[in-house]
Amino acid sequence: MAMNKSPKILLAPDSFKGSLSAGQVCEALAQGINDLMPDAEVISIPLADGGEGSLEAINYSLQAEEVKQFVKDPLWRTITASYLRKGETAYIEMAAASGLGLVKTNQRDPELATTYGTGQQIKHAVKNGAKTVYLFIGGSATNDAGLGIGQALGFKFYDKKGVELLAGGESLAQISTLRAPENPFEFDLKVVCDVQNPLYGENGAAFIYAPQKGADQSMVERLDQGLRNFSEIVKTSLGKDVSQLPGGGAAGGVGAGMVAFFDAEILPGIESIMELLNFDTQLKDVDYLITGEGKLDQQTLSGKLIAGVAKKAKGKGIISFAVCGKNELSKENLKQLGISQVAVLTDPDISVEYAMEHGAELLSEKVKMFFQNRA
Numbered sequence: 001m002a003m004n005k006s007p008k009i010l011l012a013p014d015s016f017k018g019s020l021s022a023g024q025v026c027e028a029l030a031q032g033i034n035d036l037m038p039d040a041e042v043i044s045i046p047l048a049d050g051g052e053g054s055l056e057a058i059n060y061s062l063q064a065e066e067v068k069q070f071v072k073d074p075l076w077r078t079i080t081a082s083y084l085r086k087g088e089t090a091y092i093e094m095a096a097a098s099g100l101g102l103v104k105t106n107q108r109d110p111e112l113a114t115t116y117g118t119g120q121q122i123k124h125a126v127k128n129g130a131k132t133v134y135l136f137i138g139g140s141a142t143n144d145a146g147l148g149i150g151q152a153l154g155f156k157f158y159d160k161k162g163v164e165l166l167a168g169g170e171s172l173a174q175i176s177t178l179r180a181p182e183n184p185f186e187f188d189l190k191v192v193c194d195v196q197n198p199l200y201g202e203n204g205a206a207f208i209y210a211p212q213k214g215a216d217q218s219m220v221e222r223l224d225q226g227l228r229n230f231s232e233i234v235k236t237s238l239g240k241d242v243s244q245l246p247g248g249g250a251a252g253g254v255g256a257g258m259v260a261f262f263d264a265e266i267l268p269g270i271e272s273i274m275e276l277l278n279f280d281t282q283l284k285d286v287d288y289l290i291t292g293e294g295k296l297d298q299q300t301l302s303g304k305l306i307a308g309v310a311k312k313a314k315g316k317g318i319i320s321f322a323v324c325g326k327n328e329l330s331k332e333n334l335k336q337l338g339i340s341q342v343a344v345l346t347d348p349d350i351s352v353e354y355a356m357e358h359g360a361e362l363l364s365e366k367v368k369m370f371f372q373n374r375a
Contacts, residue, residue, distance in 0.1 A: 006039035007287040007371075010318075012279070013046065014293040014305045015053050016325055019356040022046030022053060023060045025363060029290055029323065032364035036371060043286075045277055049305045050192040050269025051138020052095045055084055061277045062086055069124050071097045071117035074141040075107065083121050089132045090125035094118050094251055095139035098148070100213060103141045108214025110143035110223060111170040115254060119152025123185065132188045134276070135258065137251035138269075143169040143210050143223050145199070145230045146257025154181030155261060169252070172226025178237040180261075189262045194269035194304070197249035199242060199256040200227040205249035213252070227253055234260040270308040279312065289313040290367065292323035296342065300329065307337055314338035321370045323363055325355050343369055 013025040020028070026044035033040050045061055048054040058064070064086035073079045079102065084091040095101065097117030100108070122133055142148070147157060147167035157165045160176040198204050206215070206223035215223060230253070231243045240260050242248050247266040248256030258264035274280070283289075291309045293300070300306050306322060313320045322339045326346055334342060343366035345355040355362060 006037065006041060008041040008285055009033060009043070009288045009290065010282060010286045011042065011044045012289060012291050012309050013323065014048060014291075015046075016292075016294040016356075016359055019294065019325070019359040020363075022048060022057050024360060025292065025323075026060075028360040028363035029367045032367040033371070035364070036368045043282060045279065045282055047270065047273060047277075047291075047305055047309065049138075050136050050194045050273065052093065052099070052101075054136040054138070054192070054269075054273060055091055055093045055096070058091055058273065058276060059084055064091065067124070067128075069121065071120040072114065073102045073117055074098050074113040074115075075103060075109075076114065076116070079117070081117060081121060083125060085125060085128075085130060088130055089134065090122075090130035091134045091136070092118065092121050092125065093136045093138075094254070097121055098142050099139045100141040101139065105214075108141060110141070110210050110213040110215050110252060111219060112168050113142040113144065113213070114148035114166075114168045115140070115142045115144055115146055115252075116148035116152050116167055119149035122149060122187075122189075123152050126185045126187045130187060132190065134190050134192055134272075135264075136192045136269075137254050138193065140251040140254065141213055142254070143205055143213060143215070143227075143252035144257075145172060145205070145227060145253030146261065147171055147230075149254065150257060150261045153185055153261070154183075155179065169223050169226065172230045173222065175229060175233050178233050180238070187262075189258055189264040190272070191247070191250075191255055191258050191264045191266045192269055192272045193247050193250040193255060193266060195250045196246045198244050198246070199231055199248040199253050200224050203249070205251075205253040208249065209252060231256070270305045274308065274312070279309075283312060283316050283318065286313075286316075286318050288370070289318050289320045290323065290370070291320065294325045295328070296322065296324045296326070297328040301333060301337065306339075310338040323366060325352065325359070341370055343367060
């Protein structure tokens with residue numbers, strides 16, 4: 001293989017879920033490239049789309065401080081959870097305190113589940129000097145429209161008898177009055193998510209996401225009614241209409257709740273993370289970009305991580321490659337994304353199970369094919 005100069009290669013993959021974190025994908029790719037081209041300049045920027053894994057990806061580049069504390073999990077049990085802080089900015093992932101992964105399958109119940117622990121993290125960050133909080137809201141076990149977060153930060157919710165409610169999905173339908181804190185915390189909240197669903201209705205939080213959190217059909221309908229009631233109470237008490245807000249239904253209505261309680265700004269996932277990591281600046285003088293995820297399919301085309309990364313590279317005339325465990329896209333699809341070549345870990349001789357177990361070594365080998373025949 002002959003190249004006129006040592007290439008500058010930017011690695012910007014998502015995680016391979018169930019196999020490797022985005023950081024581990026970068027390390028495996030860098031190993032393969034260095035074996036083949038010891039003089040190549042390799043830059044690693046692991047990415048995420050705003051859901052689980054966002055903090056790990058951000059910390060790989062930002063080297064922020066990890067802050068641990070005791071918080072309540074979705075079922076009010078005490079656990080240890082952490083967030084990141086750098087300067088006056090905190091980065092909090094909902095999955096850390098309110099995530100679906102914290103609750104066993106047979107215990108999942110979005111009527112009981114609360115976001116209170118995530119609220120404790122926000123409160124801790126703000127009390128300790130954070131002026132801006134980025135909240136990444138993927139992977140939650142909850143459907144409480146952020147009542148728990150609100151309660152942890154001083155909001156109170158009462159039923160028609162004036163009894164204060166404990167924040168959870170079931171409470172949404174019971175709220176009659178809402179009281180904002182007299183001395184609210186002052187901070188700028190940015191909610192990062194990758195969905196556009198409204199708060200309620202057939203495409204809302206309950207109907208689309210509650211079943212995977214443990215809700216049967218009758219619970220889904222109760223939760224949806226609760227979200228409708230919450231929307232009305234917010235309109236009456238706070239003068240805000242969050243009913244049709246794009247992204248309002250994310251994480252069981254947390255998107256809408258954060259706008260209602262804290263005037264939060266809802267930001268798109270991958271674009272926000274690329275901005276936080278100064279991705280555009282990192283593309284300077286890059287010859288090749290390598291991105292990837294576990295599976296390339298129709299969802300990849302709809303503006304998720306790979307599409308966003310490849311679009312930026314294409315705009316600067318950078319050649320993009322992709323690595324994946326499985327590819328369901330056609331050559332035309334890949335061309336549309338701006339991907340020149342794909343390396344797939346599975347083939348007739350390599351099963352999905354084997355590829356997941358040996359992902360790092362397979363990536364190290366497969367990445368070499370991009371460069372072996374390039375003049």
